[in-house]
Amino acid sequence: MTAPAAVPALGITARLRAALVDASKATVVAFGLFFIMVGLRTDVSPTGALFLRTRWLDVALLCAAVFVSRLALALWLGRRKPEVGPAWQAAALSRAGLLFGPALLALALILPFVPGIGRYELDLGILVLTYVMLGWGLNIVVGLAGLLDLGYVAFYAVGAYAYALLAQYFGLSFWICLPLAGILAAFWGVLLGFPVLRLRGDYLAIVTLAFGEIIRIVLLNWVELTGGPNGISGIPRPTFFGLPFSMSGGPQTFAGFFGLEPSPSHRVIFLYYLILALALLTNWVAIRIRRQPIGRAWEALREDEIACRALGINITNTKLTAFALGAMFAGFAGAFFATRQAFISPESFTFIESAIILAIVVLGGLGSQIGIAVAAIVMIGGFELFRDLDEYRMLVFGAAMVVIMVLRPRGLVGSRAPSVLLGEQRRIDARFVGEGRG
Amino acid sequence: MNASRQHQPGAEILRVDGISMRFGGLLAVDAVDFQVQRGSITALIGPNGAGKTTVFNCITGFYRPTGGQISLRRSDGSIASLHRLKDHRIARAGVARTFQNIRLFAGMTVLENLLIAQHVKLQKATGFGIGAMLGFPGYRAAEAEAIDRAVEWLRAINLLDRADDAAGGLPYGAQRRLEIARAMCTMPALLCLDEPAAGLNPRESDDLAKLLVSIRDGTATRSAATSILLIEHDMGIVMRISDHVVVLDHGRKIAEGTPEQIRSDRHVIAAYLGEDEDAA
Numbered sequence: 001m002t003a004p005a006a007v008p009a010l011g012i013t014a015r016l017r018a019a020l021v022d023a024s025k026a027t028v029v030a031f032g033l034f035f036i037m038v039g040l041r042t043d044v045s046p047t048g049a050l051f052l053r054t055r056w057l058d059v060a061l062l063c064a065a066v067f068v069s070r071l072a073l074a075l076w077l078g079r080r081k082p083e084v085g086p087a088w089q090a091a092a093l094s095r096a097g098l099l100f101g102p103a104l105l106a107l108a109l110i111l112p113f114v115p116g117i118g119r120y121e122l123d124l125g126i127l128v129l130t131y132v133m134l135g136w137g138l139n140i141v142v143g144l145a146g147l148l149d150l151g152y153v154a155f156y157a158v159g160a161y162a163y164a165l166l167a168q169y170f171g172l173s174f175w176i177c178l179p180l181a182g183i184l185a186a187f188w189g190v191l192l193g194f195p196v197l198r199l200r201g202d203y204l205a206i207v208t209l210a211f212g213e214i215i216r217i218v219l220l221n222w223v224e225l226t227g228g229p230n231g232i233s234g235i236p237r238p239t240f241f242g243l244p245f246s247m248s249g250g251p252q253t254f255a256g257f258f259g260l261e262p263s264p265s266h267r268v269i270f271l272y273y274l275i276l277a278l279a280l281l282t283n284w285v286a287i288r289i290r291r292q293p294i295g296r297a298w299e300a301l302r303e304d305e306i307a308c309r310a311l312g313i314n315i316t317n318t319k320l321t322a323f324a325l326g327a328m329f330a331g332f333a334g335a336f337f338a339t340r341q342a343f344i345s346p347e348s349f350t351f352i353e354s355a356i357i358l359a360i361v362v363l364g365g366l367g368s369q370i371g372i373a374v375a376a377i378v379m380i381g382g383f384e385l386f387r388d389l390d391e392y393r394m395l396v397f398g399a400a401m402v403v404i405m406v407l408r409p410r411g412l413v414g415s416r417a418p419s420v421l422l423g424e425q426r427r428i429d430a431r432f433v434g435e436g437r438g
Numbered sequence: 439m440n441a442s443r444q445h446q447p448g449a450e451i452l453r454v455d456g457i458s459m460r461f462g463g464l465l466a467v468d469a470v471d472f473q474v475q476r477g478s479i480t481a482l483i484g485p486n487g488a489g490k491t492t493v494f495n496c497i498t499g500f501y502r503p504t505g506g507q508i509s510l511r512r513s514d515g516s517i518a519s520l521h522r523l524k525d526h527r528i529a530r531a532g533v534a535r536t537f538q539n540i541r542l543f544a545g546m547t548v549l550e551n552l553l554i555a556q557h558v559k560l561q562k563a564t565g566f567g568i569g570a571m572l573g574f575p576g577y578r579a580a581e582a583e584a585i586d587r588a589v590e591w592l593r594a595i596n597l598l599d600r601a602d603d604a605a606g607g608l609p610y611g612a613q614r615r616l617e618i619a620r621a622m623c624t625m626p627a628l629l630c631l632d633e634p635a636a637g638l639n640p641r642e643s644d645d646l647a648k649l650l651v652s653i654r655d656g657t658a659t660r661s662a663a664t665s666i667l668l669i670e671h672d673m674g675i676v677m678r679i680s681d682h683v684v685v686l687d688h689g690r691k692i693a694e695g696t697p698e699q700i701r702s703d704r705h706v707i708a709a710y711l712g713e714d715e716d717a718a
Contacts, residue, residue, distance in 0.1 A: 014624055292559040293553075296546075301556045303543035310498065310537075312529030312558045379457070418547045422601045432606035433545030 019074035023067050030066040031247035034059045078240055099372045108276055112269045124267050126340065128380045130333055133279035135360040135372040136286055137329030141366035142358065144286075145322035146302025146434065149303055150207045151192070151212025152357055155185040155327035159334020161219060164232040174238040178335050185331025186324040188215075193323035197316055212354055220346040231345025232430055238339045242271060271340050278336060282329045289325075291419045292325065298322050299367075299419075303434040356380075363404060365411025367433075375413055440506065451476040451628055451665045452497070457506030459523070463569045466492045468689040469506065474628065474682075476511075479654050479666045481676045483700075484686035485709055491632060493686070497667070498535040498630055499525035512627060513662075530558055534626035536617045538633045538669075544606025544619065546595060548616060551605050552588035553581075557625035560584055590659040591619040595649065608677050615649065622653065625661060629653065631668040635675050643672060647679050667704040677701065685709065 022115035045051050111117060111125055134156065141149045162181040166172045172180075196207045219226050225233065237245065239254075246253040254270075255262035275314065291297040297318045300308050309315060338344050341359040356379065364375030386393045408414060414430030452474040467489040475478045478604045482490050495501040497508055497520060507512060508520040510531055518531040528537075543551050553560070563580030576670040595615040614634060621629055634650070635643045649658065656663030657717040676683065677697040682693060685693040685700060687709040693700060700706055 088484070109594075162528075250454050277605050283490050293564060296550060297548060297561075299550075300543045300557075303545055304541050307499075307537070307541040307543065309500075309525045310529055310535050310541075311555050311556070311620070312526050314526050376474060416545055418550060420549060420553060421547070422549055422585075424602075427604060428545055428547065428604045429607075432604040434543075 015075065019071050023071040028071040030057070031063050031113040034062045037064060048102050057061040090385050094256055104370075112272055119265060119268060122265075122272050124381065124384055126272050128152075128377055129272070129275040129279050130337060131360060131380050132344075132373050132376040133275065133282050133356065134330060134357045135310055135364065135376050136282040136359050136369065137319045137326050137333065137370070138361050139296070139367065140289075140329070141322050141326035141352065142288055144290065144302065144374075145298040146366075147319060147322060148201070148208070149323075149360065150205050150209035150351075151356055152208075152326070152330060152407060153190075153349050153351070154215040155189060155330035156334040156337070156353065157215055157219060157346070158185045158188050158327075159331030160338040160344045160349070161226060161232075161334075162211045162233045162331065163335035163338045166223070167236050168234075169231060174236065174335070174339050175241075182328040182331040185334065186328040187213045189323040189325075189327025190320050193326075197319055205372065209351070211356075212349075213349060216346050216349050219349070222428055227345075228382040229345060229347075231347070232338075234340045235338050235344065235414075237267065238270070238274065238343060245270065247410070271336075273365045274334075275336055275340075284331075285325075285329075286369060294318065294321060328411055337425065355359075359401070363401065363406075363411055365413035365415075365430075367416060368411065368413035369409055371408035371413030449476050450474060452667065453507075453509045453511070454493070454497070455507040457493065457496055457503040457508060459489070459496055459501060460504045467496070467503075467686075467691050470686065470689070470691050471696055472684045472691060473504070474665055474667050475665050476513075476665055477654065477666065478681040479650060479679050480682045480684065481680040482667065482669045482684050482686065483671075483673075483676055484692075487688075488686040488709075489689040490686055492689075494535070494630060494632055494667075494669055495682075496521070497528075498533055499523060501529035510628065529624060529626075532625075532626070532627035534621035534624045536614075536621050536632055536634060538636065540610075540612055540613050540617055542605040542617055542620070545604060547602050548592065548605050548608070549585070549588055549601045551616060551620050553584055553589060554636060555620045556584045556625075558585065558624075576718040582675060587623060587661075590661075591623060594652070594658040595619045606702045611638055614642075614646070616654075618649065622658075622661065622664065626664060629664050629666045631666065631670075633669055633671060635670055635672040643675055651679055654691050678709075 159181040163177040243254040364372035410430040415427040450473040496503040652658040
């Protein structure tokens with residue numbers, strides 16, 4: 001670490017003056033916004049006519065709050081800037097970070113048996129794990145290969161519909177459809193990959209976005225095959241290697257075979273472990289492949305595409321494998337989603353899903369497995385946590401995201417772990433790592 | 439320098455035959471031909487805008503020439519027509535290059551940079567990714583060998599102690615050396631360097647000259663002797679290490695020969711000093 005540039009020590013009065021000016025500016029901006037958005041309000045009078053109601057007190061309070069908090073922030077940051085965290089603190093933090101992953105995994109493994117974990121918590125766990133898996137899958141495309149994909153949900157949809165349709169028309173079981181869904185999604189990944197190979201950055205993002213919408217609109221309008229907006233219902237639930245989860249308790253059911261009391265929670269626990277296993281598979285593949293030539297080529301592609309070409313790396317194939325592998329995991333997740341819900345419709349695969357998955361990847365730190373897991377827990381779990389706030393939920397949620405991005409602009413885990421080392425373990429500072437330009 | 443390295447028929451590694459490159463109405467390179475002898479350092483020089491980098495990009499496949507032929511004669515005698523190949527195919531055929539503005543993988547370690555250079559070979563050893571995924575010994579051996587080669591080159595460029603640092607964090611001179619080592623890790627027959635001494639201080643330039651000579655002679659590492667084609671503005675280096683010099687001006691070849699011949703060539707002096715040729 002280089003020592004921070006010597007900052008001339010400002011006097012307390014000078015700092016206070018600067019902070020006051022800064023806070024005043026912020027207050028003027030806040031007044032400009034709140035004057036219209038809060039100060040003026042149209043209401044319907046008892047006679048049915050519109051009238052303008054003013055709320056100047058609220059505006060004044062909000063502006064005062066902005067002034068005070070901005071002043072405090074300016075003073076606090078001004079004081080803090082020259083400081084550098086002590087080295088032992090950073091070392092302790094990184095050691096804690098090493099234990100964090102295994103601890104999280106252990107918690108995930110025993111979660112269904114922790115006392116106080118009910119149906120609701122397990123359902124939430126399944127939801128979070130689905131997004132963890134999708135985040136890890138998208139991370140291959142966005143985090144490693146640096147290709148900004150805004151239509152990732154399309155592959156999720158392909159996986160879900162692949163299972164639903166194969167089960168409906170051909171009566172295939174979940175365990176046969178799971179790999180098929182992955183293969184079909186990977187196929188569509190390659191199909192999308194071909195035309196967009198030459199595009200970079202913003203253009204790539206727009207085309208992938210369009211692709212995501214095309215898939216959804218086809219699903220919506222091809223009524224004979226997909227049922228259109230009505231979706232597909234009655235999708236078979238998964239079986240425990242042929243043993244259905246049924247309340248009848250017969251010998252050919254899960255409960256009967258193992259001599260258990262039939263309970264609806266068996267299926268939930270089974271689904272929980274199923275998605276946990278799928279997510280861990282995604283994680284394992286991503287970790288292993290990073291240390292392989294193809295994984296390194298993805299990261300090299302993110303860093304500098306032209307240099308890759310000069311080293312004999314086939315850009316086309318490298319990008320296509322990233323698209324295909326990322327899409328395959330979305331396909332697996334989609335098949336799981338279909339069997340869990342037993343009902344799917346195009347509603348579930350809107351752009352906002354892609355945005356949430358991308359937000360998880362960016363928030364977690366491009367390329368970081370553990371960061372993405374934490375980001376998924378924060379995003380999906382946090383969203384549930386704020387449920388009581390009703391209409392302010394989105395506001396609080398948005399503010400939380402802004403705060404995280406201000407404090408950690410490269411995501412929760414911004415540094416990069418090298419894929420191969422001669423000496424001891426160390427990480428690469430985020431400022432060197434490229435973000436990819438598509 | 440060494441007279442025995444001068445033109446011997448059939449000993450050339452690269453033959454450039456009348457290549458032209460046209461960008462719209464601009465003829466950047468006009469029917470240039472020259473040869474690079476096996477085991478030599480050939481320098482391509484000329485004033486700014488002479489078309490050096492364009493010729494370079496044609497050879498390394500970043501441009502496709504509008505006319506002419508470029509052929510690489512491999513050590514087994516087979517000939518690759520570079521003007522027909524795509525850029526990554528050219529790299530696989532045995533032509534490695536560096537860039538005028540350094541293009542390292544900044545966020546990856548020095549060692550990773552050198553391993554990516556060996557991607558083609560390593561990827562073949564993975565068995566379509568499955569063998570490496572499951573940790574089969576075939577791939578592990580290939581990777582160990584690749585790391586050995588990388589370590590050898592790190593020793594040659596004096597960067598072994600920085601192997602696990604981010605390439606983007608290295609000092610400028612070290613980045614230049616690393617880019618050359620990365621190109622050499624592809625085990626090329628011909629190494630093309632685009633202004634390798636740009637921005638180096640005199641001591642670093644000296645080291646670079648020694649490194650290039652040792653690459654030509656095959657003494658840098660255990661790898662074979664490699665022919666070098668370089669573009670360079672630093673005449674001190676060009677005159678000291680080149681076996682053969684080709685001079686371009688306004689897209690045409692105006693002279694070629696040994697450094698001594700070039701130094702006294704009146705066309706070259708005119709091109710560099712901007713004198714009117716008729717008056718000279």
